[in-house]
Amino acid sequence: MNRRLAAVFSAFLLVVAGCAAPVADPSAANDNSDAAVGGADPDADRSWPDDPPTDRLGWEAGYWYDESIAVDQSDGLNDSEMEAFVARTMARVEVVRELEFEESVPVEVVSRAEYRNESDASTDPVHSDWNDQVWEALLLVGEDRTIDEVFDELYGGVVLGYYSPSEGRIVVVSDDSQPTIDRRTLAHELVHAAQDQQFGLDRSPSTQDAQLAHSGLVEGDARYVDGLYEARCEADWDCVPQPSNSGAGGGSVDYPVFITIYTPYSEGPTFVSDLRDRGGWAAVDAAYADRPTSTEQVLHPTRYPDERPVEVTVEDRSSAAWTRYDTDPTADTVGEASVFATFWKHRAVDRASLQQDPGAYSPYNYTAEPSEGWAGDAVVPYRPASDETYEANPHERGYVWRTVWDTEADAEQFERAYVTDTLERSLNASEAGEDTYRVDDGPFADAYRVTREGNTVTVVNAPTVAQVDEVHERS
Structure with a gap:
């Protein structure tokens, strides 16, 4: 098993910087109730409904999905701003994804330097050597480097945040001197939290291809939803402005390796869109019980779920040496x-x-x-x-x-x-x-x-x- 990829796609559900494509929600209602006009408070004369007696889609921790909140990230987020920002984003993710959160999700903001220090992974040297041969077989990482070195450089610069299923928390990586959050990153990682609470994300397949395929559903779902979320922000929702520095932190990126590990983020949204076209969000939900088994299925959604990879074996014909x-x-x-x-x-x-x-x-x-x-x-x-x-x-x-x-x-x-x-x-x-x-x-x-x-x-x-x-x- 490719343990470093397994750690990325199971222990930590990442959002990485890349080419974000616009996503339009064909079923989104035209809700202008929260749109700001001329800089005035759109809700100055509006009273919000009382909190519901029980939890419901579109309401989380005291906030409705279309409720205005006072959040100013120019000087960083304080505790009350963080609470309101996270709760309303959870409510909005519920509306877009039609999936209920079962419990609140802790969110922590760390600097990129802190993230790099925490993400230094220690791996079994024998397995690392084995894994080097896998990437060398692909003619992607040669004998002048190890794949762990490539991953350390790559992830240290492009990761914007992650959700940890084992801890049930989100960590957002901020490149600002004060703690700030990119709203799309937050929505993306909250989708992972909802997935984990509803379907479970604590297991990982045993091969690189199956890991990428599994992540094609998980990351594709989150990326598809964060695109729908951002489209609503641009069209009819009053959203927290993006921080001044909300991109990746730079650094060395091996582009061919990046292309490989970026597969779920690029091709996953199309895969999820195809599932939704087939049977709505229910079809996407059902896929978590029968997850894709190969990147072939993610790249060619019509081949899911019927076209499974053939089992390939290699007989051992090596000498005693x-x-x-x-x-x-x-x-x-x-x-x-x-x-x-x-x-x-x-x-x-x-x-x-x-x-x-x-x-x-x-x-x-x-x-x-x-x-x-x-x-x-x-x-x-x-x-x-x-x-x-x-x-x-x-x-x-x-x-x-x-x-x-x-x-x-x-x-x-x-x-x-x-x-x-x-x-x-x-x-x-x-x-x-x-x-x-x-x-x-x-x-x-x-x-x-x-x-x-x-x-x-x-x-x-x-x-x-x-x-x-x-x-x-x-x-």
């Missing part, structure tokens, strides 16, 4: 979205195709011919069997990556994009034997054997050409 890692499971599945990111990085697909119509729910387009026919895959990392050799040579690793495709034509297309466009053209690989290639320089300097049988393509990686058969002997 090599062994699989002592991890559970020993294999990972990376999925269609990650394959797309690989080909995008190495220009095996048209990079311009990534940009989506700015009016669409999803800001990016993750579909391309070399990745679209994906049916299933398995990545199995290998290490030297000798602990002494393993510890002394950190880059002496290998892996077997087997992909299965819908048709032989799809497999041929993947093989061509992988060998010709990626290994040979992007990484300057040279032929080193039958179906075997060698990359001499750079972070992916290794030997690769690429074979295809029908609709199955198998990539075997090792430090040298001689060691390829030791990692996985030819059949």
Whole structure:
């Protein structure tokens, strides 16, 4: 299991900075009762209804969804402003999402420096090494870095807030000197709290692809709703103005890795919109009991729920000099979205195709011919069997990556994009034997054997050409 992704998509439900697409709510009522006119208090002559005898949609902690509140973020939020801001936003999320909160949600504001200090993750070194091979198999993170280092740099700069299911609280990351909250970030994380209270968010699948797919529903739901929320603010709700500094905190971002982990935020809203078109919010609610199992289903909503990924296995044909890692499971599945990111990085697909119509729910387009026919895959990392050799040579690793495709034509297309466009053209690989290639320089300097049988393509990686058969002997 990709534990760092699991931590992101289960232990912490994040909102990250990216390309936000406008979302129009086709069913939103035209409610102008809370619209400010000419700077005057729209409710100066209005008395609000009494608090209801029991909780109801559109009312939370003493505040109605269309009630005016006095919140000024120019000098930071005090306790009373925070209470009113959170409670009314909860009530509004209920109206938009048609989902009731069962209890209040604590919200804390921290600085970006505090967030970076708190998010420094300690991981099991064996699993981290195993995970490095998974990302190396994708040709996204080479031997000059670790995926943990890439994630630390990426998340430290782009995270705007998170919800913790284990603690039932929201943390908003503020780049202002005083505590302030971006209203869309707050709405997004409150959706996660409602999801957790109604459906439970304390479990995570066991593979990278399934984690991204699971998050496609969870993050897609939250991002779809925060877009509807913002549309109401722009159209007919009187909303708390955005703080002066409500963007990401900058820093180093590995864009191809970002594309991979951003999949749920980009493609999830379209997936959720499709579900809602099929059967309203009830269809979205029902999906939490039958969550998507692959990014293929999120990228192509019509394939949910019937088209499930095929199970791919890799038989162990290694010599006594090599062994699989002592991890559970020993294999990972990376999925269609990650394959797309690989080909995008190495220009095996048209990079311009990534940009989506700015009016669409999803800001990016993750579909391309070399990745679209994906049916299933398995990545199995290998290490030297000798602990002494393993510890002394950190880059002496290998892996077997087997992909299965819908048709032989799809497999041929993947093989061509992988060998010709990626290994040979992007990484300057040279032929080193039958179906075997060698990359001499750079972070992916290794030997690769690429074979295809029908609709199955198998990539075997090792430090040298001689060691390829030791990692996985030819059949």
